[in-house]
Amino acid sequence: MGVLADVYEMLNTCNKCGGCHTACKTYKLTGSEEMSTRGRIQLIKAVADGKLEPNEEYEDAIMSCLLCGECAVTCPNGVHGNELVMAARRDLKLRKGIKPFAKSFALKTLASPKRLGMGFRLFGGMGKSVLNKIDGLDYFRGIDIKNFPTAKKPFLEQVPEKIKVQNPKHKVGFYVGCFLNHSLDQTAHSVVKVLTKNDCEVIIPKDQVCCGLPQYCYGDYETAKTNARKTIDTFLDKYSDAEVVLTACASCGSMLRHDYLKLFADEPSYLPKVKLFCDKVVEFSEYMAKIGVDQSKLHNSSPLTVTYHDPCHMVRGLKATKQPRELLQMIPRVDYKEMFEANRCCGAAGLIQAFYHEVSTDITDQKTQNIKDTNADLVATSCPACMLRLQGGINKAGQKQKVMHVADVMANAYED
Amino acid sequence: MSDVNISKLKGIVGDAYVIDSPSEMAKYLKGQGKPAVVVLPASTSEVSSIVKLANEKNVKLGVGGAVVDTQGITGGIAMVMSRMNRILEMDHLNLVAVVEPGLLHKDFILKVAEAGLNFPPEPYVIETSSVGGCFAIGDSDSKSFEYGPTRTFLLGFEMVLPTGEILEIGNKCIKNVSGLDFIHFAVGSQGTFGIFTKLLVKLLPVPEAKKAVIGTFASMHKANATFNTLIKRNVHPTRMNLINASLAKIAKPGTEGQLVIIDLQGFKESGKNIANEVASVLTLGGGSDVKIIEEGAEYDQVINGWLKVRAELNAKPSEIVEFVVGPMKMPQALSQLEAQTGDLGAYPGIIVEGLLGYVCLALPEGTDKLALARKVNKLAMSLGGNVKGLLGHKLKAEVYNDAEMWKQTTSLLSELRQQFDPKGILNPGVSLEA
Amino acid sequence: MLSQAVVKRLKEIVGEKNVVTDKVGLLTYGYDGTLLSGEALGVVSPTTTEQVVEIVKLMNEQDIKLVPRGAGTNESGGTIPSEKSVVISFTKMTKIHEIDTENFVAVVEPGVINFDLQVELAKKNFYFPPDPSSFKASTIGGNLGECSGGPKCFKYGVTRDYMLGLEVVLPNGKVIQTGGRNFQSEPGYDLTRIIVGSEGILGLVTKVFVRILPIPRAKKTMLALYDKVEDASQTVADIVAAGIIPTTLELMDNLLINTTEDFTHAGLPRDAGAVLIIEVDGYPEDMDGQVKTIGEIASKIAKEFKVAQTAVEVDQIWTSRRSAFGSVARVRPSYGVNDITVPRSNFPKAIGGVLKVAKDFGVTIGVVAHAGDGNLHPLILFDQRNKEETETVHAAEQALCMMALDLEGTISGEHGIGLVKKKYLDKEFTPAAMEAFRKIKRSFDPSNRFNPGKIIDL
Structure with missing residues (x-):
């Protein structure tokens, strides 16, 4: 009960005006009140008041939240629905552990680098062979399995720990993250390429682990902390010469910079170190915009219409919206088109796409349509999870757009 | 033989305002019906008393501004509202006027213009239309696209119900959603819910x-x-x-x-x-x-x-x-x-x-x-x-081959009318059957 | 509790997923924008008119009452399942059947969210004038049920002025059409009008024909700042006297200026006693003249007057206004919204009355008002956990209603009556008028099956 008591003031501040309905994609697409921010908040309050005993339906309501954070931006009362859901998930975890089995299995897998690598290969491989044969299933719960990219070997095993440049101006620590390591290794290479083209020496610690966000999101603070501590110690102790800790994954970025502080709020002795670490965290586009990119080195021979999708953790987590757009528009012959609701969730939302795939698929379909309406050739974004989700949605809709990370788009504009 | 009690009527409005000679009555009447008497009340309470009187003997009653349609009131009473023709208030601050129903529409428009204001609904028939009739018919006109149909300009009223009871509703607020919207529902009811005795009318500034x-x-x-x-x-x-x-x-x-x-x-x-x-x-x-x-x-x-x-x-x-x-x-x-x-x-x-x-x-x-x-x-x-209107609705139902919808609509309309006028004495010539 | 058999029948009608009977689901359909709550026997979400008909017939057969609901954002308690009833939720009837700009009409299902319709209309350079502050969440069906207003009523009127026709399922399960695609097709009595604002007590609307208009070619948004609220109301009176009809005359007092600033950072001066947002629209060539006149009028009293120069500035101003209700939670966690309306000439007196109520009852009240309409929303701030304080607030609300009635006004300008204000209704209406309401209700719903207990008792 303690967890909910901590957020009770905020629960009580919700006046049920329903203003958050518009922010909540799971509500908009289902029309079900229990799938809305307001509904979730009132349910959490009922649990906090002892009027409702958490049951399976409650768990569904709480677990199906995308945590996109749009409700927090929309609420004039300053009620942060996503934080309340996080508290409720923590509360559930403390009450009885995370159920059902599949969810806890997925989280455990993510937490361990070894299992994760296996998982990715298994999932990707299975999709291409086994799942595909069942019913000719190309899309498992809205995820494009056939085209699910799997790195032949993890990115961390492909590159040396230090990548030097001739006249280094900066030293960048690269926090790769699970997706770039195991799935989209090409994007990780793009990041390195753009950094080195801009005179950055890149340090890539081999022993980095999952940032802990998935566990944190599902209330498993203990595992999240273990991973967080490991990440902080790695970068600050072993690679303290890195000026910044750069990530090309907005979700990791938001976790590393903001959530670590919350996670260690109860450890005052360790907190200063966490703060030191958090201050060093920077997202790829933020960093490139900050150090400045020499536009004259960028080349592009054919006209390209580009649109940009703001990952939730980029726009509401890191609050970085201008930088990626500016970078994209620096590339010659790029015609930039803004899409409708660019800053709304793509439907991936971590494990939601697997466990609440119906609503997730509807969200993606809507996003895909918004992309189509721009007539763009290419969708750029800043989060590997969004990349996979968007590409899947686009393929499923029979559209042609390619989804790339901002780093990929930039890397293509540099001559090798 | 009529059940109309002429002397009682005279007692209510005064001898001069009860007319029962057919030749004198003619100028107040149109149509084929033959009412027994024309009566011209001067106040709400007189209207109420007349209606109550009609109720006692179950006498039919037709109402008009300057002229009464006589359909359905043979042997009954034709009530002409022309003596109730005052503008009781012209409120510039709130852009409203309080008007009696018998005021001729054309006279009202003149007075409103003199006050530097605008009342957009147009008279149905220039010479004889009254303000009460304007809202009783409740039509739209060719300016409605810009100004809205007639009902837009009614904020409230006083009405004598078919039982003789007096009902007041509405206020000078241009925005009011309290209760059920009887104010606008009454517009276009052609005097079947009751007789307007006072109208609270919304006005606009004159266009530049x-x-x-x-x-x-x-x-x-x-x-x-x-x-x-x-x-x-x-x-x-x-x-x-x-x-x-x-x-x-x-x-x-x-x-x-x-x-x-x-x-x-x-x-x-x-x-x-x-x-x-x-x-x-x-x-x-x-x-x-x-x-x-x-x-x-x-x-x-x-x-x-x-x-x-x-x-x-x-x-x-x-x-x-x-x-x-x-x-x-x-x-x-x-x-x-x-x-x-x-x-x-x-x-x-x-x-x-x-x-x-x-x-x-x-x-x-x-x-x-x-x-x-x-x-x-x-x-x-x-x-x-x-x-347009009720006839159109009937024909539409015909096209849909949906007799049930038409039946539902008319039975709802008659039920409403019945609720307000259980004896069916008020403006019986008005048909809700198309 | 619904019997297994009824649940099964309901599921056969609308599909398994569209019937809610579990505790969690029921809990979330038991509240709306008010402090009230109730618990329904079940929630059923139809997707077609035929399903609505079947539901109504089944409920009649079982003698169970129905409470219609849109997004549940109303401020009247209109969607609270206060008696043993099933909630019929229209949030899954979200089709926009048709947008016909050439003929100024759109045909929509009741669950379409006002904002979603506006987005589609905007693509064709049209709009639907009624836009209550809740418009991003509230449904057209809900707007219709409560006869919602919004900031543009002074020029454009309320929801009722934009309803051309309806498809309605009556309490006996039969379907009728009222009105049509234009002004002139009402059958006999204006049934459309009586259903608009009836909060679902007369019929369930399953299709709506709404009037749409082209977006005005030009618009100007202005801000005037005052030391005192009374000064702002003087400007309102003067603008109207000058023969100008702005679309908007929105007023916020000092308390709300500060709470909205906390949220929007629009740059309103925190020491101002009141701000007036003024907007005019029309043809571009007429804008300068009106802005000039308004500027001259306002500047006589206002300490500052400015015209928004960019779309961003306009947006900021409106974000402030639209967030007014919620933002007060930064001061106290709960608020009670009032919706009193007085004739425009009594507006200054009403402001005085609000201050007096605040003083008499020792409560904090923030005022946001559609000043041109004389419609005030005094927000009483409190904490619902404190029972005693909550009682005081209810008493203060009653005092506000009585004050408005004393000033020849109404207890509801645009929010509706529902459960919250039902108890004051006979203070506003004479027994004859109350009886007229009952006659109407009886004609439609003699057995009192639809949204029982709202507005009036039979």
Whole structure:
């Protein structure tokens, strides 16, 4: 009960005006009140008041939240629905552990680098062979399995720990993250390429682990902390010469910079170190915009219409919206088109796409349509999870757009 | 033999205001019915007493502003409201007026204009329409696109119910959603829910400038095409009316061909530009004698010409068929209509209200109204419209082959009427069956 | 509890997923924008008119009452399942059947969210004038049920002025159509009008024909700042006297200026006693003249007057206004919204009355008002956990209603009556008028099956 008591003031501040309905994609697409921010908040309050005993339906309501954070931006009362859901998930975890089995299995897998690598290969491989044969299933719960990219070997095993440049101006620590390591290794290479083209020496610690966000999101603070501590110690102790800790994954970025502080709020002795670490965290586009990119080195021979999708953790987590757009528009012959609701969730939302795939698929379909309406050739974004989700949605809709990370788009504009 | 107690009536309103000699009664009456008496009350309590009296003996009662329709009140009472014709209040701060129902519509408009204000609903029949009648009929008119239909201008009223009870409702707030919306529901109920005895009316500031553009056209189709051009150009005048050749002469003596009247009420600056734009659209569309009218007296003359035509048609409800379609569907409507009626220009009368997609047809003598209405309704429905009002609703249900819907609608209407007037004494000539 | 058999029948009608009977689901359909709550026997979400008919017939057969609900954002308690009833939720009837800009009409299902319709209309350069502050969440059906207003009523009127026709399922399960696609197709009595604002007590609307208008070619947004609220109301009176009809005359007092600033950072001066947002629209060539006149009028009293120069500035101003209700939670966690309306000439007196109520009852009240309409929303701030304080607030609300009635006003300008204000209704209406309401209700719903207990008791 303690967890909910901590957020009770905020629960009580919700006046049920329903203003958050518009922010909540799971509500908009289902029309079900229990799938809305307001509904979730009132349910959490009922649990906090002892009027409702958490049951399976409650768990569904709480677990199906995308945590996109749009409700927090929309609420004039300053009620942060996503934080309340996080508290409720923590509360559930403390009450009885995370159920059902599949969810806890997925989280455990993510937490361990070894299992994760296996998982990715298994999932990707299975999709291409086994799942595909069942019913000719190309899309498992809205995820494009056939085209699910799997790195032949993890990115961390492909590159040396230090990548030097001739006249280094900066030293960048690269926090790769699970997706770039195991799935989209090409994007990780793009990041390195753009950094080195801009005179950055890149340090890539081999022993980095999952940032802990998935566990944190599902209330498993203990595992999240273990991973967080490991990440902080790695970068600050072993690679303290890195000026910044750069990530090309907005979700990791938001976790590393903001959530670590919350996670260690109860450890005052360790907190200063966490703060030191958090201050060093920077997202790829933020960093490139900050150090400045020499536009004259960028080349592009054919006209390209580009649109940009703001990952939730980029726009509401890191609050970085201008930088990626500016970078994209620096590339010659790029015609930039803004899409409708660019800053709304793509439907991936971590494990939601697997466990609440119906609503997730509807969200993606809507996003895909918004992309189509721009007539763009290419969708750029800043989060590997969004990349996979968007590409899947686009393929499923029979559209042609390619989804790339901002780093990929930039890397293509540099001559090798 | 009538159950009307003349002496009691005289006791209520005074001898002078109870008229029972047929020759004297005639000027207050229209239609074939033969009421026993005409009574002219001067106050709400007199109206209430008369209604109560009628209730006692179950006497039928018809009500009118200056003239009473006698249908259904043979042997009953015809109540004329013309003595209740005062403006009780003209409130500039709130832009409202409190008016008695018997005040003639045309007199009210004059008084409102003198006060520097504007009451947009137009009289049904210029000479005899009263303000009470205006809301009892509750129609829309060719300015409704801009100002809204008649009901928009009623904020409240005092009413004597069919039982004689007095009901007051509404206030000077221009926004009011308290209770059920009986205020606007009563508009158009044709005196079946009760008799208006006081009306709280919403007014507007007068527009800064008024202009009209007129022109004549060789064919209805060409004239109407200019309306579509204007709508497409996103020009929405205050009214956009078309009168066929037969009626145009009434509106503007000496007119040859179909007359277009475009009314522009609004601001000086835009008014000038829009008038020019409209004039060029009319000219390019084949109009001749296209003229922008700025001078007040001439403007009034044009508008009054229109009102005269409207009155002419409204005076013979049994000889007209009215229908609506989407405004942009009017060209198809007119073409298809012509297939039924022959040359539209030569027809006894056709008017078109361009922004509302409204057409009123004056029928040649001997026309089977219902048969024509059926055809017209089918035509209109294929263009997103229908024949106007209750008749239209009935015909629509026919087309849907949905007798149940029609039955439901009429039984709901009669139930409502029954609830308010259990004995069925008030304005029995008003039919809710089409 | 619904019997297994009824649940099964309901599921057969609308599908398994569209019937809610579990505790969690029921809990979330038991509240709306008010402090009230109730618990329904079940929630059923139809997707077609035919399903609505079947539901109504089944409920009649079982003698169970129905409470219609849109997004549940109302401030009247209109969707609270206060008696043993099933909630019929229209949030899954979200089709926009047709947008016909050439003929100024759109045909929608009741669950369409006002904002979603506006987005589709905007693509064609049209709009639907009624836009209550809740418009991003509330449904057209809900707007219709409560006859919602919004900031543009002074020029454009309320929801009722934009309803051309309806498809309605009556309490006996039969379907009728009222009105049509235009002004002139009402059958006999204006049934559309009586259903608009009836909060679902007369019929369930399953299709709506709404009037749409082209977006005005030009618009100007102005801000005037005052030391005192009374000064702002003087400007309102003067503008109206000058014959100008702005679309908007929105007023916020000092308390709300500060709470909205906390949220929007729009740059309103925190020491101002009141701000007036003024907007005019129409043809571009008429804008300068009106802005000039308004500027002259306002500047006589206002300490500052400015015209928004960019779309961003306009947006900021409106974000402030639209967030007014919620933002007060930064001061106290709960608020009670009032919706009193007085004749415009009594507006200054009403402001005085609000201050007096605040003083008499020792409560904090923030005022946001549609000043042109004389419609005030005094927000009483409190904490619902404190029972005693909550009682005081209810008493203060009653005092506000009585004050409005004393000033020849109404207890509801745009929110509706529902459960919250039902108890004051006979203070506003005479017994004859109350009886007229009952006559109407009886004609439609003699067995009192639809949204029982709202507005009036039979």
